[in-house]
Amino acid sequence: MQPSSSDTGFFQDLPELPNQFYDDVSFQRVFKFLIPKDLRRQVEPELAQLGEDVLAPHIFELVTDAERNLPYLRGNGRNALGRPGSELVTGEGWRGLQAFGMERGIVAYNYMTEHEAYGAHARVLQMLRFHLWEASAASTTCPGAMTDGAARLMQRHLANESSLGKDSVQRQVFQNAFDRLTSRDPKRAWTSGQWMTERSGGSDVSQTETVATFVGDDAGGLDSDNLPLGPWSIDGFKWFSSATDAGMTILLARTQPGKGLSAFFAPMYRKRDSGVPSAKVMTGSNRNLNEAELNGVRIQRLKDKSGTRPVPTAELELKGLRAWMIGEEGKGIREIATVLAITRVHCSIACLGLAGRALGVTKAYSLKRVISSETSLGRSRILLCRNPLHMQTLADLTVDYHCLMLLTLYTTHVMGLEERQPFTCTGRSLFDPPPELVAPLLRVLSSLHKAYVCKQSVPLLHAVCMEALGGIGYLMNTETEAINMARLFRDGTVNAIWEGTTDVLSTDLLRTLMHHTVGKSSLNALEWLLKTAVGQSTAAALLLPAFAALRACIEKNPAENLLADAREILFRLAEILIAALMVADAHSDKSSVAEAMMQRYLLKKGFLSRDAAAKAVLATTGEARLALNTTIVYGPNGPNMQHAARL
Incomplete structure (x- = not known):
């Protein structure tokens, strides 16, 4: 008998993780149950390749980096002399995994014109791809989910001329947002936030304290794409807001007593006004931080969660957030x-x-x-x-x-x-x-x-x-x-x-x-x-x-x-x-x-x-x-x- 030591004796072999597309019996069976044979034959090579790629060593290195280098507010949200700055910093792992998902069209898949022939199966295939990606994504699928929802909302209104008007500025704004939400170019693609939860109500949005005021287009400013920011000015406090590094958000706010809640689209960034203090997000995106700043948003603090830790979830103070109303006033619950x-x-x-x-x-x-x-x-x-x-x-x-x-x-x-x-x-x-x-x-x-x-x-x-x-x-x-x-x-x-x-x-x-x-x-x-x-x-x-x-x-x-x-x-x-x-x-x-x-x-x-x-x-x-x-x-x-x- 020989005694074991830290370097000798029994060591359990590591399990060899196979491609889930082939190895997951239920995945294969549901795939065959829901997807017609001819379409399965067409999409199987790409799905199988995705199943292989999400297990690549560099993907797991990005996951580890995203978990170790968590998002933070530089200076806890203030500069050296105490001025608020809201400078959010995210890590390379988080950004790299987001880029991977964008390049593979994890969100875009359901909206790609070449997939129109798939009909209802495009949505199922998109979710099967999310399924394969989820465990390697370090929760980048969380903003991906909100991005998907926002893209569908934009798509639905763009398809309705009575909602936006054939040649309206708002249609141009919504089309630009939809194009970015469904882009496969990480330098252009947006993710979206979804701001509903407030201190007063949690899941009960009827207690919303955020207020939107119509102020018109004058002096409203431009977003980072030189499009108008919107005629509504929104003030309030959102208690639990994920995807703080997003390019846009969908949110709920009140417009007048007794009218109900309305839904709004707001770009996260506006062209910098040299007279306004800096507020920026360091995400490695294509934004030029010398020219853009947060659109009336102040990051109060980041949430410290037990899970999904790489997701930058924050408390946000809104003051003069310029936005566009989505749909009818007071019908925001239906939109959301x-x-x-x-x-x-x-x-x-x-x-x-x-x-x-x-x-x-x-x-x-x-x-x-x-x-x-x-x-x-x-x-x-x-x-x-x-x-x-x-x-x-x-x-x-x-x-x-x-x-x-x-x-x-x-x-x-x-x-x-x-x-x-x-x-x-x-x-x-x-x-x-x-x-x-x-x-x-x-x-x-x-x-x-x-x-x-x-x-x-x-x-x-x-x-x-x-x-x-x-x-x-x-x-x-x-x-x-x-x-x-x-x-x-x-x-x-x-x-x-x-x-x-x-x-x-x-x-x-x-x-x-x-x-x-x-x-x-x-x-x-x-x-x-x-x-x-x-x-x-x-x-x-x-x-x-x-x-x-x-x-x-x-x-x-x-x-x-x-x-x-x-x-x-x-x-x-x-x-x-x-x-x-x-x-x-x-x-x-x-x-x-x-x-x-x-x-x-x-x-x-x-x-x-x-x-x-x-x-x-x-x-x-x-x-x-x-x-x-x-x-x-x-x-x-x-x-x-x-x-x-x-x-």
Whole structure:
């Protein structure tokens, strides 16, 4: 026996992280479920290349730099003699990762003219690309989400001549903003902020204290592109504003008592007035800081967060912020809803992208880690991927992950349909809903998927990011960033809070389903989805009565009786819809493995009783059960066991 030392003895081999596009069984299956075969063949090479590029060593070096060199206010926001300066400094890692995302068109993909032929699938493909990029992006996908929402809002108004006027200055301003938001040139591209949260209300924007005053165009100044800054002057204080280094923002403000909130677009920069103190952001962009300054914005302080630390999130004082109104005065909630629908999908995709990467690391680790095993034949040494309990756990987690992917990306498909009006839907398939049901479906799914997926992702992320790797998973492995699971868990948990907490979204969903005008159409849309997904399958007898009972409860009770149960209603509805999508997925190619996953989900969520017949679903034992679990986790070709012969 030889004693170990710091340099001798056993050292665990690092897991070899494979390309997630190929390795992620659920990603591949959902890709095939949602995207037609001809289009899959067309886009697969580019998706596969992205999956490879996000694992490049220099990407992880940028991640480590972004985490170590966090954004800060030079001089804590003042110069040596106390004058306010608001000089924000971001690191090379953050800027480099943002540039990578812009160059790869992570946001632009859905808006590129060459992708118009993809129809609704362009939105799904865009989100699949976000999914692959998320875990390597060091949270640059957070401003990416708001940029996507702002781009869609600009696009929607540019398509409406009555909204902006055919040749108006405001149309020119909005077109310039849209072009920058969807640019793939980092020197030209903008990200966007989204400023709603204030000290008075949090998610309750009805308490907004920011005020907008119409002052006209005179002496309003020019933005950094020599376009007018806007005829509205805005004053107030925004409590939680991400993407402080953005080129523009969308925000809410009051215009007059009793009028409601209005939405505004504001450039972040204006041409410098030599008589105004300096206020600037050091981001390495194309802005000439000798000529531009912040547009009536003072960065009060940066937030110190437990996760998403590279994101420059700040408290902002607005004084004379010049802006353009978006849409009608007092209709700002309706306008911001366009942004929220998109950013909520991004929240779910962020959770799933992190969970998918964590599963990839855990699977790779299981092919390297050797453990002791007790069997009827005695003690032996086996790979972790041959341990029956470990593989049962990973299979169960894979089923959970797969279910959340189905719900999120089906919602994304419906969003893609809604964005590409007029509809050409016929109602003959799950992916082709009747035109009159598209908007009600999206209205319900927007709140439902975000609340359920982001909340359920927290225990999923803990299990696959940390617990599956033991103590190694709990460490901030910045020296080996590719397996820094603690970072993935820490960054993922915020999504259950951003863009509406679980309780807020549950209340929104209940309010929608019980609304005197849109409630019935929303319930009808959900019923259509459910019936179309399950068809004539045996699961119909389980899921249709469950939905009918839930619908009767909603329709027969007053809102005040159900409000305390809003979260339970949302969760049960989500589980019914997921079960239906699992049925449709399994029947799409008659896969016995997908059928087994669907049966496990039905059993876990109580749609199947735990009697002898239901337990027969999991009755396989020994090698047969291990083989099924291994196929669920690693796919039909199984794990790469080439190195096992060396044991």
